[in-house]
Amino acid sequence: MTPIVPPGIGFILYGTVGQVSIGRLFAAGLVPAFLLWAAMAATISYTSRKRNYRPERDTRPSVKETARALWGGIWAILFPVILLAGLRFGIFTPSEIGAFAVVYAVLVGAFAYRMLKAASLRQALEGTLVDVGAVMFLIALSAIFGYGIVFERAPEAISGSIMGLTDNADLVMILVVALILAAGCFIDGTVLIIMLTPIFLPLVQALGVDPVHFGLVFVVAATIGNFTPPVGAAMFAVCSILKCPIGDYTRESLPFLIAVSIVTLLLVFVPGLVLFVPDLIFGRY
Numbered sequence: 001m002t003p004i005v006p007p008g009i010g011f012i013l014y015g016t017v018g019q020v021s022i023g024r025l026f027a028a029g030l031v032p033a034f035l036l037w038a039a040m041a042a043t044i045s046y047t048s049r050k051r052n053y054r055p056e057r058d059t060r061p062s063v064k065e066t067a068r069a070l071w072g073g074i075w076a077i078l079f080p081v082i083l084l085a086g087l088r089f090g091i092f093t094p095s096e097i098g099a100f101a102v103v104y105a106v107l108v109g110a111f112a113y114r115m116l117k118a119a120s121l122r123q124a125l126e127g128t129l130v131d132v133g134a135v136m137f138l139i140a141l142s143a144i145f146g147y148g149i150v151f152e153r154a155p156e157a158i159s160g161s162i163m164g165l166t167d168n169a170d171l172v173m174i175l176v177v178a179l180i181l182a183a184g185c186f187i188d189g190t191v192l193i194i195m196l197t198p199i200f201l202p203l204v205q206a207l208g209v210d211p212v213h214f215g216l217v218f219v220v221a222a223t224i225g226n227f228t229p230p231v232g233a234a235m236f237a238v239c240s241i242l243k244c245p246i247g248d249y250t251r252e253s254l255p256f257l258i259a260v261s262i263v264t265l266l267l268v269f270v271p272g273l274v275l276f277v278p279d280l281i282f283g284r285y
Contacts, residue, residue, distance in 0.1 A: 009190070010189060010190075010193055010219035010222060010223060011025040011026055011029065011215065011219055012098075013190065013193045013194060013197075014193050014197055014215045014218060014219055015215070017193070017194055017197040017198065018197045018198070018201045018211060018215065020201075020211045020212060020215055021212070021278075021282070023084075023087035023088070023278075023281075023282065024212045024278040024282055025212055025215050025216065025219075025278075026083065026084065026087070027084060027277045027278040027281050027282065028212050028213070028215075028216045028274045028275065028277060028278045029216060030277045031273050031274065031276060031277055032216060032220065032263070032267055032273065032274060035263050035266065035267075035273070036220075036260055036263050039259040039260060039262065039263045040256055040259055040260070042259070043255050043256055043259045046255075047255060075108045075112050075113070076108075079101070079104060082104075083097055083101070084281065086100070088281050088282065106121075158199055158200075158203075162175055162176075162203065163203075167207065169204065169207040169208060169209050170268060170269055172203070172204060172207055172209075173204065173209065173214070173217065173268045174265070174268060176200050176203075176204070176218070177217060177218075177221045177264060177265075177268065180192060180196065180218065180221040180222055180225070181221055181224060181225065181228075181261075183196075183225070184221065184222055184224060184225015184226070184228060185225060185228050185229065185230065186230070187225070188225075188226075189222040189223055189225050189226050192222045192225065193218070193219065193222055196218075197218070200214070200218070201214065201215075209271075210271060210274075210275060212274065212275060212278055213267075213271040213274045213275055216267065216274045217264060217267050217268055217274075220260075220263075220264055220267070221264060224257070224260060224261070224264070227253065227257070228253075228257065229246060229249075229250050235249060235253075
């Protein structure tokens with residue numbers, strides 16, 4: 001099975017290939033993450049009410065129970081805060097923060113939660129080696145691909161085709177997102193980011209689109225492809241674990257796909273939702 005690319009890895013790949021600040025990309029993901037959460041929560045609430053699903057418990061959790069749950073997850077909650085603060089104040093570089101994340105996860109898993117054992121550590125290392133090896137292999141091949149597309153003038157051809165339709169930045173962004181969503185049905189998100197960033201990033205920059213804004217929208221759209229048939233890596237993983245037929249999964253996932261697509265369109269037309277936090281933390285360009 002191909003590795004499932006989460007947005008965090010997508011930001012790193014996009015930032016590396018496109019020479020865009022990875023710290024700004026991570027900061028840009030905060031507001032969209034809450035919007036995606038709200039959209040999916042609203043979809044779950046609507047579906048549950050429509051089908052009369054019963055809640056797990058009849059009463060809402062008390063303040064004490066909520067506080068206990070927050071305290072139990074405090075080490076996980078603190079990590080993004082430490083990450084952004086470390087990047088903002090120059091304690092870590094984007095590369096060093098990855099090493100810090102590994103040490104932090106090991107210490108928290110072994111000593112704070114006491115759930116990380118030798119067997120689970122070995123399993124995590126094996127999975128990491130497979131994922132990192134696949135990503136590094138793709139990055140190595142992307143250099144050859146990048147040379148080829150420049151030699152064949154592919155970016156100029158694709159850019160010319162899109163610009164021949166419109167020179168409106170918002171419409172161009174929508175066309176690019178539509179192409180990414182369509183390609184994501186057949187191509188892994190990691191490959192899409194590596195393959196299409198050198199083509200589309202110069203195009204949207206020429207129209208005045210912020211590279212961080214485009215990167216956030218690009219990675220979200222590519223991530224959606226992991227959940228859509230017929231070649232969704234996350235889709236196959238979920239269906240395999242839950243023993244769920246692909247047809248049932250596809251039918252039930254449609255409301256969620258519509259919800260996240262609406263959020264993606266909102267991010268296209270309101271770049272301030274993406275750029276507010278990175279501009280606040282790192283300052284404007």
